Amino acid sequence: MSDVRKIIAVEQAVLAKNEKMAEANRAEFSAKGIFVVNVLSSPGSGKTELLANTLERLKGRVQSAVIVGDLATDNDAQRMRGHGAPVVQVTTDGLCHLEANMVKAAFDELGVAGLGLLIIENVGNLVCPSSHDLGEHARVVMLSVTEGEDKPMKYPVIFKTANLVLVSKIDIAEAIGFDRDLAMANIRAVAPQAQILEVSARTGQGMDAWLDWLIESHGLA
Amino acid sequence: MHEVGIAYQAVETAIEYAKKAGATKITLIRLRIGAAAGVVPEALEFAYEAVTRGNMAEGSRLEYEIVPVTCYCKNCGIEFQPKGFVYECPKCQEPSWDVRTGKELDLMSVEAI
Numbered sequence: 536m537s538d539v540r541k542i543i544a545v546e547q548a549v550l551a552k553n554e555k556m557a558e559a560n561r562a563e564f565s566a567k568g569i570f571v572v573n574v575l576s577s578p579g580s581g582k583t584e585l586l587a588n589t590l591e592r593l594k595g596r597v598q599s600a601v602i603v604g605d606l607a608t609d610n611d612a613q614r615m616r617g618h619g620a621p622v623v624q625v626t627t628d629g630l631c632h633l634e635a636n637m638v639k640a641a642f643d644e645l646g647v648a649g650l651g652l653l654i655i656e657n658v659g660n661l662v663c664p665s666s667h668d669l670g671e672h673a674r675v676v677m678l679s680v681t682e683g684e685d686k687p688m689k690y691p692v693i694f695k696t697a698n699l700v701l702v703s704k705i706d707i708a709e710a711i712g713f714d715r716d717l718a719m720a721n722i723r724a725v726a727p728q729a730q731i732l733e734v735s736a737r738t739g740q741g742m743d744a745w746l747d748w749l750i751e752s753h754g755l756a
Numbered sequence: 757m758h759e760v761g762i763a764y765q766a767v768e769t770a771i772e773y774a775k776k777a778g779a780t781k782i783t784l785i786r787l788r789i790g791a792a793a794g795v796v797p798e799a800l801e802f803a804y805e806a807v808t809r810g811n812m813a814e815g816s817r818l819e820y821e822i823v824p825v826t827c828y829c830k831n832c833g834i835e836f837q838p839k840g841f842v843y844e845c846p847k848c849q850e851p852s853w854d855v856r857t858g859k860e861l862d863l864m865s866v867e868a869i
Contacts, residue, residue, distance in 0.1 A: 543777050543866045549766045549787065550861060631758055663758035665794045666861065691841035692794040695853070724842045727851035 553667055556635035560642070560670025564653065570753040571653045573669050575693060576677035577686075578659030581703045581736060583611045585677070586656055588736040590618035592746055597651040597753075602641040604633040604658045611656065621645055632664040633657050639670075652749060661690040673698040673752055676729075680708040684718040687725040694726040699748060706735040762795060762861065763803035767813050770866045774812065779868030782813040786867075787820040790860040792841075797822070812868075825858030 548554055564571045576582050586601060593599045599620040603611045604627055612624035623641045625633060638655060645653075655671060657664045676697035678686050681704060687694045694700065700722050708715060722731055732748060734741035770785045785804075789795055797820060804818045824837050829845035829852050836846055843852045 538869050540783065540867055540869050541777055541779055543773050543779075543868060545769065545773050545863045545865055547769070547863055548861060549762055549769070549863050551769070552765065630761070662794065666758060666762070688841070692792060695792070695841075695855075724844075724851060726853075727843075728853035 550666065553635050556639060557668035557670040560635055560639055561672070563642075564670060564672070567650070569650050569653050570673075570749075571655065571669075571671045572673045572675055572749070572752070573655045573657055573664075573671035574675045574677065575657045575661065575664050575697075576659060576679075576703075577661050577682060580659070580677045580679040580682060582656050582659065582677055583614050585701070585703055585734065585736040586654060587615045587618055588739075588742065589654070589746065589749070590615060590620045592742060593652065593749070594619040596746075597750060598647065598649050599652040599654065600645050600647050600650055601654045601656060602633075602638060602645070603656040604637070606630070606658060621647055627658060631658060631660050631662075632667050633669055634667055635669050651753065661686075661693050665693040665696055675699045675701055676726075677701045677703050678718075678722075679704040680713040680718075681711060684714050684721055687718075687721045691725045694722065694729070697726050697729040698752075700726060700729045700731045701745065702731065702733045704735060704737075705733045705740060706738045759795060759799040760803040760807065763800055764807045766863050767804070767807050767811070769863055771812055773866055774868040777868065780812060782808075782816045782866055782868045784817045784819060784867035785813065786864045787818070788823055788860050788862040788864050789820050790823045790825070790858040792825045792855065792858040793861045795861060821864075823857050823860050826856045827852040828854040828856055830854065 601615055601622045604625045609624040612622045615622045623644050625637050625641050674697050732744050734745050774782050808814050826835050827843045828835050831850055832847045
């Protein structure tokens with residue numbers, strides 16, 4: 536009787552492998568005293584520009600490194616090099632998000648001693664990365680003023696995972712008629728747990744507060 | 757479309773368990789999906805067909821139970837099911853971020869012969 540139907544109980548997370556790897560990553564980062572932040576946003580919200588500027592300002596304060604994920608090309612890694620921090624590009628070959636094992640491999644490739652801060656620039660996407668823990672200590676979700684005030688309402692799942700929401704490109708907010716109050720109200724409604732900071736990499740506005748957040752959050756590692 | 761990866765992982769784990777149980781063919785895979793898990797069930801069903809093609813789960817059914825979002829309001833000491841994605845307490849209107857259910861994405865069981 537080989538045709539007997541069996542019901543096999545599994546009861547485990549579908550992404551259990553990724554979750555296990557992420558926990559191992561987090562334990563390793565914490566043991567080494569490295570604060571790890573996962574930066575998420577839509578394509579074109581200014582992650583790379585902001586991070587290049589951030590690395591420049593972190594020079595001499597915290598030894599930092601970046602892992603950057605993209606579907607293809609290493610353009611972003613090239614843009615972030617030359618600011619005193621090693622950068623490893625992960626090309627996902629079409630995968631819409633980074634996974635914990637990719638971060639582990641990239642981290643091993645970095646091989647930097649005395650690292651205090653690791654910034655992961657995730658693939659530009661506000662949907663897929665939300666379900667994949669990478670082993671980070673904090674998540675930063677970025678939203679540029681050109682994307683519309685209702686973006687948090689459209690992508691609530693990812694905003695709900697944010698420790699910090701960065702509103703970027705605020706130097707052009709007025710020119711494009713950005714309704715700041717509405718945007719803030721939307722962020723607070725969807726992501727009441729998150730701190731909110733407004734920044735402009737171009738003019739430097741808000742960059743000090745962002746840097747303070749990065750340095751002060753180090754205690755989370 | 758991270759649903760492809762999720763479907764792939766679910767099927768891979770299901771095959772692992774089915775083989776361990778001495779089965780040769782999977783007939784049903786049962787999932788539990790939280791309403792706020794960030795997964796679109798229709799996309800998952802679409803991906804499911806693709807990732808079961810040519811393996812022991814080919815032709816099997818995908819069944820899922822949707823778990824509603826439940827939040828806890830610390831002011832009122834109550835649990836509530838929010839409407840939509842603004843998790844506002846129905847009594848005090850304070851937004852809650854203490855989410856008790858709704859983020860699940862679990863492989864519950866596999867039926868196989």
